[in-house]
Amino acid sequence: xxxxxxxxxxxxxxxxxxxxxxxxxxxxxxxxxxxxxxxxxxxxxxxxxxxxxxxxxxxxxxxxxxxxxxxxxxxxxxxxxxxxxxxxxxxxxxxxxxxxxxxxxxxxxxxxxxxxxxxxxxxxxxxxxxxxxxxxxxxxxxxxxxxxxxxxxxxxxxxxxxxxxxxxxxxxxxxxxxxxxxxxxxxxxxxxxxxxxxxxxxxxxxxxxxxxxxxxxxxxxxxxxxxxxxxxxxxxxxxxxxxxxxxxxxxxxxxxxxxxxxxxxxxxxxxxxxxxxxxxxxxxxxxxxxxxxxxxxxxxxxxxxxxxxxxxxxxxxxxxxxxxxxxxxxxxxxxxxxxxxxxxxxxxxxxxxxxxxxxxxxxxxxxxxxxxxxxxxxxxxxxxxxxxxxxxxxxxxxxxxxxxxxxxxxxxxxxxxxxxxxxxxxxxxxxxxxxxxxxxxxxxxxxxxxxxxx
Numbered sequence: 101x102x103x104x105x106x107x108x109x110x111x112x113x114x115x116x117x118x119x120x121x122x123x124x125x126x127x128x129x130x131x132x133x134x135x136x137x138x139x140x141x142x143x144x145x146x147x148x149x150x151x152x153x154x155x156x157x158x159x160x161x162x163x164x165x166x167x168x169x170x171x172x173x174x175x176x177x178x179x180x181x182x183x184x185x186x187x188x189x190x191x192x193x194x195x196x197x198x199x200x201x202x203x204x205x206x207x208x209x210x211x212x213x214x215x216x217x218x219x220x221x222x223x224x225x226x227x228x229x230x231x232x233x234x235x236x237x238x239x240x241x242x243x244x245x246x247x248x249x250x251x252x253x254x255x256x257x258x259x260x261x262x263x264x265x266x267x268x269x270x271x272x273x274x275x276x277x278x279x280x281x282x283x284x285x286x287x288x289x290x291x292x293x294x295x296x297x298x299x300x301x302x303x304x305x306x307x308x309x310x311x312x313x314x315x316x317x318x319x320x321x322x323x324x325x326x327x328x329x330x331x332x333x334x335x336x337x338x339x340x341x342x343x344x345x346x347x348x349x350x351x352x353x354x355x356x357x358x359x360x361x362x363x364x365x366x367x368x369x370x371x372x373x374x375x376x377x378x379x380x381x382x383x384x385x386x387x388x389x390x391x392x393x394x395x396x397x398x399x400x401x402x403x404x405x406x407x408x409x410x411x412x413x414x415x416x417x418x419x420x421x422x423x424x425x426x427x428x429x430x431x432x433x434x435x436x437x438x439x440x441x442x443x444x445x446x447x448x449x450x451x452x453x454x455x456x457x458x459x460x461x462x463x464x465x466x467x468x469x470x471x472x473x474x475x476x477x478x479x480x481x482x483x484x485x486x487x488x489x490x491x492x493x494x495x496x497x498x499x500x501x502x503x504x505x506x507x508x509x510x511x512x513x514x515x516x517x518x519x520x521x522x523x524x525x526x527x528x529x530x531x532x533x534x535x536x537x538x539x540x541x542x543x544x545x546x547x548x549x550x551x552x553x554x
Contacts, residue, residue, distance in 0.1 A: 107131045109150040111141040113159045138162035157185045172200045180221035197534045245423045246416035250408050262288035270378040272407035275457030278378040286334040294333030302342030309347040316363035330373045340377040341386050352396045410452040417448045424463040434467040442477040469516050515550045
């Protein structure tokens with residue numbers, strides 16, 4: 101591995117330790133700078149731009165904890181910091197890991213452990229930098245993942261539709277990403293700086309739907325409804341087929357006039373909102389049966405956009421797997437894992453009855469419960485609960501413990517979760533306590549109750 105551009109800053113007030121650590125790291129090919137106190141460390145961090153910092157806790161001018169707090173406040177993406185401490189300051193080092201330090205080493209230093217933790221910290225820091233752009237993208241600009249002709253075609257259509265105030269009806273199976281495509285339409289439209297409001301229509305009871313959609317006035321107070329909250333933005337009516345008949349009639353009137361009355365109100369409320377809808381059922385049949393108003397259907401259905409199931413563009417599966425691995429690394433702080441080529445090939449041929457949502461859930465489950473950097477074929481087969489015959493996994497994504505009573509299933513998950521983090525933290529209960537956010541006394545009891553050997 102070429103590490104010539106990897107810079108490490110060693111901060112320690114003891115000259116012998118500084119010199120020893122520096123020599124060992126230089127022998128491994130790292131570029132090293134040394135600081136004897138907090139003041140020198142501050143200057144070197146700014147000018148040297150280290151990839152990793154080894155930081156002593158006790159120094160004459162300022163302690164390492166104070167320095168770490170400063171750096172965490174200054175840098176949104178701070179390079180990994182490994183604390184070094186004597187026997188009497190282990191608790192302070194644990195506190196440092198809670199503040200953001202990658203790990204800590206106890207003095208006298210074990211050089212083998214030092215090199216191992218340095219290597220792991222540098223890998224974690226590299227991954228953090230690589231995913232910084234993705235993290236910003238996930239917050240600011242959600243975009244459907246995929247390079248297939250199907251995804252490209254839909255995105256192109258949405259970009260063109262976004263330039264017009266056209267009402268779009270998104271159709272497709274559960275889990276295909278209808279909400280995501282609706283957000284993509286919003287983000288490319290003139291309404292992109294306004295709110296995006298998504299409501300599952302079926303979750304609103306008929307008794308409350310009028311107030312939910314149109315708001316109310318009571319005793320001089322105004323309670324805005326969904327249409328008002330989405331003013332200058334986009335309102336997505338998810339699973340529109342579940343709307344009751346009275347609300348259908350009032351919504352039709354509101355969309356035709358761009359105005360409505362709040363419940364209990366006497367003045368018309370004017371709104372500028374783009375209303376789009378989604379459905380996984382065939383609305384034509386609902387119209388023919390009389391359960392859905394034909395006029396509202398035609399008003400919402402100026403353009404129908406069919407989102408295909410994942411099995412019809414399976415070439416996008418590897419990209420989606422990679423995307424959700426990065427997603428859970430950034431959002432849930434899970435350890436990075438990658439799918440082997442054999443696992444990817446299996447999943448490209450899987451039927452995906454739950455579509456992209458099922459794929460996302462699978463990735464999350466494998467990252468939480470699995471161990472090791474690579475997700476192998478057998479692990480995926482076990483998670484799928486499938487016997488692969490002709491290349492198609494045929495059974496559902498349900499782990500075995502899902503079939504247990506709730507208490508047993510919870511114990512099963514907690515044991516797998518704690519064993520995973522226990523191994524990841526090198527068998528240290530102190531570090532495990534910090535990693536899982538559990539007070540150490542309670543953690544010892546939990547480990548004992550689950551029969552996890554220390």
